[in-house]
Amino acid sequence: MALNCPRCGSTIQTSPEREWEFKAYHVTRYQCECGDKFNLYASPHKTFTIPRPQALKGFCPSCKTRNPAHAIYCKNCGTKLPITQA
């Protein structure tokens, strides 16, 4: 399974920085080449990533879709994304 950085969208190829358990999830923290760190939450039912709060560029507040950091409009619902200063 390819894992993409929620911030810049590039494929993560580095090994996890650390891993731990959180409730029903196995959490893995990765650091991307762009310097961003994010947590991957994996459970038998659901897998998702949570970027750090300052890494929300491209994140659609309307439908919760993660878009590329350079995106202006959400690829899913077309909402204009908020401009965030990283």
Ligand SMILES: [Zn+2]
């Ligand atoms: Zn990145």
Ligand SMILES: [Zn+2]
């Ligand atoms: Zn959206």
